[in-house]
Amino acid sequence: LVVAVSYNFIYSEKSPEDTSKVLDAIEEVIEVSTTKYTYSNIITVTKDKSFNNIKIPFSEKSYIIKYAGVIKGGIDVSDVNIIDNTRDSISLEIDKCSIMDHYIDDENVYVYDIKNSIFNKVEVNEVFEELSKHKEEYEAKVIEEGLMEEVKTNTKKSLENTLNRLGYEKIDIAFKE
Numbered sequence: 001l002v003v004a005v006s007y008n009f010i011y012s013e014k015s016p017e018d019t020s021k022v023l024d025a026i027e028e029v030i031e032v033s034t035t036k037y038t039y040s041n042i043i044t045v046t047k048d049k050s051f052n053n054i055k056i057p058f059s060e061k062s063y064i065i066k067y068a069g070v071i072k073g074g075i076d077v078s079d080v081n082i083i084d085n086t087r088d089s090i091s092l093e094i095d096k097c098s099i100m101d102h103y104i105d106d107e108n109v110y111v112y113d114i115k116n117s118i119f120n121k122v123e124v125n126e127v128f129e130e131l132s133k134h135k136e137e138y139e140a141k142v143i144e145e146g147l148m149e150e151v152k153t154n155t156k157k158s159l160e161n162t163l164n165r166l167g168y169e170k171i172d173i174a175f176k177e
Contacts, residue, residue, distance in 0.1 A: 022090065025162050027077040034074030034100055035151045037142055042066045045130055064112040065127060069135070071142055072101040073151035089170035090163055096176065097151040099139055104131055 046062040079095035111127055156173050163171045 022082060022085065022163070022166065023077060023080065025166055026080055026159060028162075034072045035147065035154050037071040037073070037147060038068070039071070039138065039142075040066070040068045041134065041138065043130060043134055045126075061114075063114045063127070065130060066110045066112065067104055067131060068108045069102065069104040069138065071099060071139065071147070073097060073147050074100045075151070075155055076100075083172075088168060089172075090168045091172040092159070092174070094155070094173065094175050097148045097155065099143075099147075102135055102139060104135065 043065050044062070045065065046060065075094055075097050081093045081095070082090065083093050084091040109127070109131070152175055159173055160171050
């Protein structure tokens, strides 16, 4: 009787509690599995003041901004769905990959070649507004260049390693996107 109960206990399917263990393990690895993309960029800004589409003389200003940023791509644990979970195999479906964080290293922002005019001075907040505007453009650029494919590849490798350590032999990970 003891052997039969032990065999049944050891070789039975994983209980729903193990699903929470799997999700906890996935949540721990998510930050590790994100893809980090470091870049530097230079933007040139030229502005002038105008009134009724007439350029006001001596109001032109220009400057060049050099900066560095970091974009992190990954998945949110809420986007992970466990489709099948048995003793030695698991099947996951991931809804989407996304940009998790994008920040500009404000200690490495340099403004060069500032040309002020009499009526139009360069303000610090203008510089940061330009940086903000260019962040979105840069995100679109790196997504177009294949950042999300790299996120999928890295996430899949990290999750497979984690799930192998949990004892799963057959791991199937699919992305909806």
